[in-house]
Amino acid sequence: MLKRDTEWLVPNSTFPDWNTERAEQMLLQQHPHPFSPERILQSLVLLQLRFGAVTNPMQEWLSQKSGVALTDIRALMSFYFFLEQDKPPRYHLRLADNIVERHAGLTSLQESLTHRLCSADCRIDTTSCIGLSDHPVSLLVNGFPVTHLGPHNLDELCALIINRVPLQKWPRSWFAVDNRVHHKGPLTSYPYQRGKALTQARGMTGDQIIDRIGEAGLRGLGGAGFPTAFKWHWCKQQAEPVKYITCNADEGEPGTFKDRFYLTEQADQMIEGMVIAALAVGAQAGFIYLRGEYVYLYTHLERCLRRWRDSGDLGQDFDIELHLGAGAYICGEESAMLESLEGKRGIPRNKPPFPGTVGLFGKPTVVNNVETFVCATYILQQGSAAFKNTGNEKSRGSRLHSVSGDCRQPGLYELAQGSSLRTLLELSGAHNTLCAQIGGPSGALFFEDQFDTPLDFENPGRGGSVMVFNKDRSIVNITRHFTRFFRHESCGFCTPCRAGTVALDQLLDQYEHNPALQAKSREDMQELVQLMQHSSHCGLGKTAGLPVLNLLQREPAHEQ
Numbered sequence: 001m002l003k004r005d006t007e008w009l010v011p012n013s014t015f016p017d018w019n020t021e022r023a024e025q026m027l028l029q030q031h032p033h034p035f036s037p038e039r040i041l042q043s044l045v046l047l048q049l050r051f052g053a054v055t056n057p058m059q060e061w062l063s064q065k066s067g068v069a070l071t072d073i074r075a076l077m078s079f080y081f082f083l084e085q086d087k088p089p090r091y092h093l094r095l096a097d098n099i100v101e102r103h104a105g106l107t108s109l110q111e112s113l114t115h116r117l118c119s120a121d122c123r124i125d126t127t128s129c130i131g132l133s134d135h136p137v138s139l140l141v142n143g144f145p146v147t148h149l150g151p152h153n154l155d156e157l158c159a160l161i162i163n164r165v166p167l168q169k170w171p172r173s174w175f176a177v178d179n180r181v182h183h184k185g186p187l188t189s190y191p192y193q194r195g196k197a198l199t200q201a202r203g204m205t206g207d208q209i210i211d212r213i214g215e216a217g218l219r220g221l222g223g224a225g226f227p228t229a230f231k232w233h234w235c236k237q238q239a240e241p242v243k244y245i246t247c248n249a250d251e252g253e254p255g256t257f258k259d260r261f262y263l264t265e266q267a268d269q270m271i272e273g274m275v276i277a278a279l280a281v282g283a284q285a286g287f288i289y290l291r292g293e294y295v296y297l298y299t300h301l302e303r304c305l306r307r308w309r310d311s312g313d314l315g316q317d318f319d320i321e322l323h324l325g326a327g328a329y330i331c332g333e334e335s336a337m338l339e340s341l342e343g344k345r346g347i348p349r350n351k352p353p354f355p356g357t358v359g360l361f362g363k364p365t366v367v368n369n370v371e372t373f374v375c376a377t378y379i380l381q382q383g384s385a386a387f388k389n390t391g392n393e394k395s396r397g398s399r400l401h402s403v404s405g406d407c408r409q410p411g412l413y414e415l416a417q418g419s420s421l422r423t424l425l426e427l428s429g430a431h432n433t434l435c436a437q438i439g440g441p442s443g444a445l446f447f448e449d450q451f452d453t454p455l456d457f458e459n460p461g462r463g464g465s466v467m468v469f470n471k472d473r474s475i476v477n478i479t480r481h482f483t484r485f486f487r488h489e490s491c492g493f494c495t496p497c498r499a500g501t502v503a504l505d506q507l508l509d510q511y512e513h514n515p516a517l518q519a520k521s522r523e524d525m526q527e528l529v530q531l532m533q534h535s536s537h538c539g540l541g542k543t544a545g546l547p548v549l550n551l552l553q554r555e556p557a558h559e560q
């Protein structure tokens with residue numbers, strides 16, 4: 001069996017020179033068929049990680065080896081933000097541009113870094129949220145996460161860069177990521193016994209496993225809240241013998257970082273859940289789609305997978321491959337993720353057909369979020385009643401909430417489904433709170449009169465994140481930030497979203513700065529959002545106008 005060697009995947013500031021033998025050897029260590037067309041994106045990502053960039057000669061070589069047209073490779077290079085064709089500087093700083101990071105001082109830190117490092121071998125730019133908004137200001141240095149950047153450690157960071165200290169020699173604490181679960185619950189504290197749930201599942205038929213998941217009332221925790229048993233059942237009943245299980249670990253919604261915790265500390269539960277799903281539906285292969293921002297978890301996850309192979313639970317009837325994304329938020333949308341897993345640009349597909357019928361490589365496919373698989377393992381080990389007895393009628397179980405922003409204790413909180421936003425705000429030490437954005441930019445903005453709203457599947461914001469804003473914050477600013485996020489992340493495939501997100505940003509500008517045109521811009525924005533909701537191709541465009549609607553609903557009361 002292939003022993004994937006990723007020991008080189010550590011913070012690095014000097015990259016070895018590229019040559020074809022070296023590149024081929026590295027790629028073959030990761031996969032037996034690195035030049036098959038569906039592996040092409042993974043090969044680009046791995047070349048980028050190993051050699052710092054995928055230069056033109058590398059692209060030409062890959063095109064020749066794989067038979068994939070050079071134009072298609074170039075299209076991938078331009079689609080995925082993290083793929084670069086120019087030789088990188090010694091240090092590449094990507095600061096996370098999330099509203100919470102802005103409120104924590106991102107802009108002045110960026111200005112200061114730009115000024116102080118102007119003659120260093122260094123590039124500074126921003127990227128969307130990197131899943132660390134509990135530790136602002138956060139950034140990636142050559143792809144690896146640094147947290148809590150602020151006036152207290154700015155001098156040290158600049159000195160390391162100006163003195164050209166290799167990343168391998170930076171104190172390890174620079175790259176430490178702390179996962180703080182401030183409030184534990186069943187999922188994060190039960191006595192997990194590796195393999196016990198799987199042993200249970202092996203003694204059951206596929207239908208019995210699915211019934212067990214159904215009895216528990218498990219619904220997907222990636223955002224849409226679709227019943228998991230129904231998804232599995234649908235996939236199982238397809239006549240096609242080849243089926244796949246995919247785990248969505250893209251976690252791109254700004255302000256969300258719960259999957260980061262599971263991937264770091266409960267990866268075995270996630271993997272076990274995928275194997276259980278495979279048994280239930282009769283799948284032969286599985287894939288974990290890990291966001292590029294979490295590359296620092298790649299080796300850890302490979303090691304976990306290796307242990308499952310060593311124990312014989314993976315690698316025979318069913319195996320799991322780890323794929324890395326490359327900085328495109330849209331690849332969290334399930335059909336875009338499938339496209340990306342097939343080695344293509346992450347352009348969402350038409351739905352229907354849904355992945356359960358026509359999914360990865362055209363075969364029936366289960367797509368579930370990391371936390372959903374963790375719950376499946378919990379249910380099989382602890383019994384469906386243990387899960388079902390927590391939560392409320394329509395939203396069973398508990399879940400992790402990612403809390404960031406204006407509160408004393410940003411971090412993770414496991415609460416029963418249906419707990420109120422107020423409880424979460426109190427637990428996290430939020431005070432003087434104006435409002436909270438639930439479920440990321442595509443969720444909803446809740447004000448004080450809505451703080452008793454239950455956080456569950458029947459209410460907006462099923463994604464499990466809460467960004468807290470105090471009374472010093474401006475709703476217009478928050479809205480502008482979210483609107484720009486969508487503008488930046490639109491994949492550009494359909495006009496209502498591609499042009500609509502740009503127009504919305506401009507109208508918002510006009511609304512804010514031109515009082516004479518305020519009523520007109522308001523009307524235009526409402527019309528445009530409606531159009532985007534009805535005619536966009538995927539969920540991104542359909543929800544991109546929600547922050548503006550939130551603003552307009554509240555505007556007279558809060559901004560004038």
Ligand SMILES: Cc1cc2nc3c(=O)[nH]c(=O)nc-3n(C[C@H](O)[C@H](O)[C@H](O)COP(=O)(O)O)c2cc1C
Nearest residue numbers: 220221222248250251252332333334368369372539
């Ligand atoms: C623009 C967009 C981005 C998304 N990003 C994610 C993501 O990062 N992680 C995730 O699990 N689901 C994401 N989703 C939802 C997925 O499409 C899909 O519903 C989910 O992975 C299904 O898993 P679940 O049933 O376990 O929730 C996104 C959806 C949209 C429209």
Ligand code: SF4
Nearest residue numbers: 491493494497538541
């Ligand atoms: S709605 Fe936006 S993200 Fe979705 S396909 Fe259209 S352009 Fe792409």
